[in-house]
Amino acid sequence: MIRVRGMKRVDVPACTAIVNHIIALGGSTAYEDPFSEDAFSDHYLDEAPVTNVALLGTRVVGFQGAFDVGDDVLSIGSFTDRLNPVKGAGRALFAKTLADSRAFGAKEIIAKITSDNTGGLAFYSRLGFVDHEVWKDDFTRADGAKVDRVIKRYTL
Template structure:
């Protein structure tokens, strides 16, 4: 029996989402945020994604704890980009390496196709080899690299772009 289940977003997830994201802000280069947003900001962000009908997938442990989340939403705001989405996937630090990222992102890809998105873009810090491997495993291809695009933890960071035709 799996130790988790995938389910839709619930408003009660906001504190756990905020805590998971906070970990990545302060302990990794997975995000270029330098200060962690609070629950109000995250509730507004997820409310906007939900209002658009875009996919949000949560991974919940058998004990009810939130283990991770993934979503796909607006790549760029201009109307010509309306068939292209950008994905995000975050696992709780103690839930990494259990296949949750693959399960959540796989479901987000499926729901993105059903929504009508035609292309999915992943924007990944080049040091994020685990994230790059995850996206490769799910069929994304490398489409570019931007050098020294972000500055965090006193160093310049490259960004890798990957794409999946839906």
């Protein structure tokens, strides 16, 4: 059974490994440079007001962070283990992140997804996010390819 709780410093190595593996695979995150554990901790634990991890037993199988972008809006990022995927981890994370975002006082959550990340676009749509706008050629991949960024919104 998947359990979700707030992220702790002890989770940083596992979360860093998850996101760095996804970065290495390419094409499904705008992050292109791997994180050090210190940089990950600075970004997710120190900057994001909402951070959660999904656990199967004691193993971290995913995490979400929601960053304050102003005007009562949080911007979410979701990452789950691609080496040993656990079905339902993303949905379980979002239930807690949604509750925490409401407690934070957010009125909306947005997801900024590159248009070539079809899995991410589908995931957020399944959670109830709706297309809000498209930023044309907003992101350039390492190979020079320009991709749009799709902004999806979830109203609380």
